[in-house]
Amino acid sequence: MITTTEIARLTGVSQPTVSRVLNGNASVNPEAARKVLECARQYGYQPNMIARGLNGGRTNLLAVVVPDISNPFFADMIREIEHEAEKNQYTILIFNSDYNIEKEKKCVRLIQQYHADGLLLAPVRANAKALKDFQKLEVPWMVFSNCVEGVDSVFVSHRDAGKRVALHLAKTGAEYFFFIGEEHDPKYVGFREGLMEQGILVDQKLFRFWDREKERQAKEIVREVQERNGRIGIFAINDVELLPVVNALLLAGVRIPEKAALVGFDNTFISRRMTPNLSSVSQPVEEMGKYAVREMIGRICGKKSKPPCHKELLAELVIRDSSKL
Amino acid sequence: MITTTEIARLTGVSQPTVSRVLNGNASVNPEAARKVLECARQYGYQPNMIARGLNGGRTNLLAVVVPDISNPFFADMIREIEHEAEKNQYTILIFNSDYNIEKEKKCVRLIQQYHADGLLLAPVRANAKALKDFQKLEVPWMVFSNCVEGVDSVFVSHRDAGKRVALHLAKTGAEYFFFIGEEHDPKYVGFREGLMEQGILVDQKLFRFWDREKERQAKEIVREVQERNGRIGIFAINDVELLPVVNALLLAGVRIPEKAALVGFDNTFISRRMTPNLSSVSQPVEEMGKYAVREMIGRICGKKSKPPCHKELLAELVIRDSSKL
DNA sequence: TTGTAGGCGTTATCAT
DNA sequence: ATGATAACGCCTACAA
Numbered sequence: 001m002i003t004t005t006e007i008a009r010l011t012g013v014s015q016p017t018v019s020r021v022l023n024g025n026a027s028v029n030p031e032a033a034r035k036v037l038e039c040a041r042q043y044g045y046q047p048n049m050i051a052r053g054l055n056g057g058r059t060n061l062l063a064v065v066v067p068d069i070s071n072p073f074f075a076d077m078i079r080e081i082e083h084e085a086e087k088n089q090y091t092i093l094i095f096n097s098d099y100n101i102e103k104e105k106k107c108v109r110l111i112q113q114y115h116a117d118g119l120l121l122a123p124v125r126a127n128a129k130a131l132k133d134f135q136k137l138e139v140p141w142m143v144f145s146n147c148v149e150g151v152d153s154v155f156v157s158h159r160d161a162g163k164r165v166a167l168h169l170a171k172t173g174a175e176y177f178f179f180i181g182e183e184h185d186p187k188y189v190g191f192r193e194g195l196m197e198q199g200i201l202v203d204q205k206l207f208r209f210w211d212r213e214k215e216r217q218a219k220e221i222v223r224e225v226q227e228r229n230g231r232i233g234i235f236a237i238n239d240v241e242l243l244p245v246v247n248a249l250l251l252a253g254v255r256i257p258e259k260a261a262l263v264g265f266d267n268t269f270i271s272r273r274m275t276p277n278l279s280s281v282s283q284p285v286e287e288m289g290k291y292a293v294r295e296m297i298g299r300i301c302g303k304k305s306k307p308p309c310h311k312e313l314l315a316e317l318v319i320r321d322s323s324k325l
Numbered sequence: 326m327i328t329t330t331e332i333a334r335l336t337g338v339s340q341p342t343v344s345r346v347l348n349g350n351a352s353v354n355p356e357a358a359r360k361v362l363e364c365a366r367q368y369g370y371q372p373n374m375i376a377r378g379l380n381g382g383r384t385n386l387l388a389v390v391v392p393d394i395s396n397p398f399f400a401d402m403i404r405e406i407e408h409e410a411e412k413n414q415y416t417i418l419i420f421n422s423d424y425n426i427e428k429e430k431k432c433v434r435l436i437q438q439y440h441a442d443g444l445l446l447a448p449v450r451a452n453a454k455a456l457k458d459f460q461k462l463e464v465p466w467m468v469f470s471n472c473v474e475g476v477d478s479v480f481v482s483h484r485d486a487g488k489r490v491a492l493h494l495a496k497t498g499a500e501y502f503f504f505i506g507e508e509h510d511p512k513y514v515g516f517r518e519g520l521m522e523q524g525i526l527v528d529q530k531l532f533r534f535w536d537r538e539k540e541r542q543a544k545e546i547v548r549e550v551q552e553r554n555g556r557i558g559i560f561a562i563n564d565v566e567l568l569p570v571v572n573a574l575l576l577a578g579v580r581i582p583e584k585a586a587l588v589g590f591d592n593t594f595i596s597r598r599m600t601p602n603l604s605s606v607s608q609p610v611e612e613m614g615k616y617a618v619r620e621m622i623g624r625i626c627g628k629k630s631k632p633p634c635h636k637e638l639l640a641e642l643v644i645r646d647s648s649k650l
Numbered sequence: 651t652t653g654t655a656g657g658c659g660t661t662a663t664c665a666t
Numbered sequence: 667a668t669g670a671t672a673a674c675g676c677c678t679a680c681a682a
Binding site: 003004005015016019023047048049050051052053054055056057 | 658659660661662
């Protein structure tokens with residue numbers, strides 16, 4: 001790997017001049033510039049980002065922390081983020097928090113150690129307290145996919161989405177409502193709210209399921225579906241969680257959507273390609289990724305004066321066979 | 326961010342002594358060590374990996390290049406790689422080649438610029454010529470998921486797997502065989518070989534499909550299935566490619582597996598959770614990820630004398646409803 | 651056991 | 667326009 005010092009020696013100019021030529025910002029003698037560029041080309045010069053990052057400069061590294069890389073939604077987000085980052089000469093460092101707050105915290109250390117220029121975080125918990133460690137960071141950071149009070153965020157409102165799903169399922173004539181996910185999830189909060197707004201007695205009509213054993217959970221849900229007269233509206237925190245349930249319902253001969261109307265989340269390729277097709281809340285992955293990266297780069301380069309950002313993007317409820325009445 | 330120099334100033338020892346204490350390799354005065362550690366703790370010292378990487382040291386960065394992060398197989402691989410890397414104090418840089426040879430080549434530059442200690446590559450094309458740019462790298466690199474002649478690789482034999490699928494589908498009584506994928510894919514080569522070994526006249530009985538428009542392709546396949554008497558054996562290069570076909574077949578009322586027996590690849594969660602369940606070739610993702618990272622770290626740390634590595638892991642053909650006779 | 655000195659490759663500052 | 671020089675934070679000699 002040839003260095004600027006080496007190019008300087010070979011072309012008979014000083015090292016800073018080489019630097020100036022290669023960065024193209026200051027003015028240099030055209031003839032010297034030509035020689036330097038020629039030499040750089042010939043030896044395949046590559047700037048050493050490590051050295052560049054050392055004395056206070058940019059590393060052009062962007063850290064990305066997600067709970068689970070293999071979840072299709074996050075995988076898609078990462079693809080978009082990587083794509084937009086690459087267009088802007090940024091390289092991404094990936095960290096998997098594994099839905100574990102402690103692991104998430106450890107990422108702070110690594111981000112500091114590698115002097116990433118910024119961080120995009122899909123937090124395990126969408127509340128500011130759980131993120132207080134990140135306040136230590138001396139570089140800009142922002143949350144995506146969720147909205148956190150007092151923290152720059154790019155998101156769709158999961159609560160709103162949950163509400164819309166409630167409205168939709170109620171309209172399909174569902175009498176009972178099952179939610180698959182955790183209680184603190186904003187989707188649940190919104191789902192509940194939405195049902196209450198419809199005058200549905202949530203304490204008697206809404207049930208929540210969350211079992212690590214997906215097959216067992218699916219069986220339980222099927223049983224609960226079969227026990228009740230009337231249509232059941234089922235809403236899962238993501239498409240992946242919905243799959244075993246669909247599977248179990250089909251095997252048990254439960255008719256979809258007549259007996260059980262289903263809605264997932266994230267609108268991954270799975271939902272489009274399943275039979276039956278699954279209704280799902282679609283997050284604007286590409287827009288969210290692009291927006292997050294651009295906003296981040298703005299913060300990295302720009303004046304600190306950037307106003308706090310709380311960008312809500314619109315989710316779309318894509319209605320497919322699994323909940324079409 | 327406090328530095329070793331600063332700690333040295335505060336504790337009244339020299340900077341190298343601080344370095345020695347924090348790295349714990351050389352012997353130091355216990356009392357001085359105590360003071361240094363206390364000070365480091367108090368100020369939350371974090372080593373600057375950038376500086377450490379500069380003078381020939383390790384950056385502890387591991388580059389990973391895949392064709393498509395959002396493909397569930399690669400997403401799973403990345404999760405395993407990240408997990409094993411993290412256990413070994415490595416951080417990963419992610420690059421998406423987008424199935425594009427030119428983009429893949431560009432990664433070489435970035436890996437050099439960031440002085441990654443090594444590279445794990447899932448190549449777009451599994452041949453040495455397409456990878457000649459990577460020979461420039463001064464750090465160890467190896468291929469995973471595919472086998473490349475003359476290059477360190479960790480893989481399952483796609484050709485063998487293709488052969489086994491051919492055998493399996495022939496046994497189920499299929500008379501015609503459809504392959505969904507590209508011609509140069511080793512899976513196709515193996516599939517073809519396997520059929521020939523069964524005495525099947527591949528020129529008349531084997532058909533290959535590869536259309537960017539997945540819906541159109543699926544419709545065409547359904548048409549071709551319906552046109553023929555006898556069972557069709559269908560093998561797709563991955564589960565994702567199989568989905569639209571399953572969908573179209575079900576909608577057209579084609580019976581699975583009686584009329585069309587299907588086998589996918591990668592054994593992603595989709596195949597388990599679809600109805601019908603999909604047969605699929607399972608790659609040992611966890612083992613492959615672990616093995617690749619460990620072998621890589623061995624190369625990074627160890628003597629160059631490491632022998633070339635061509636590690637073949639065993640794929641397993643998981644037979645489910647979609648091809649159970 | 652410890653400190654001094656030098657260097658990694660770059661950018662920034664200051665003269666010239 | 668350009669060259670010296672210093673600095674970034676760390677590590678590896680080498681000397682004491």
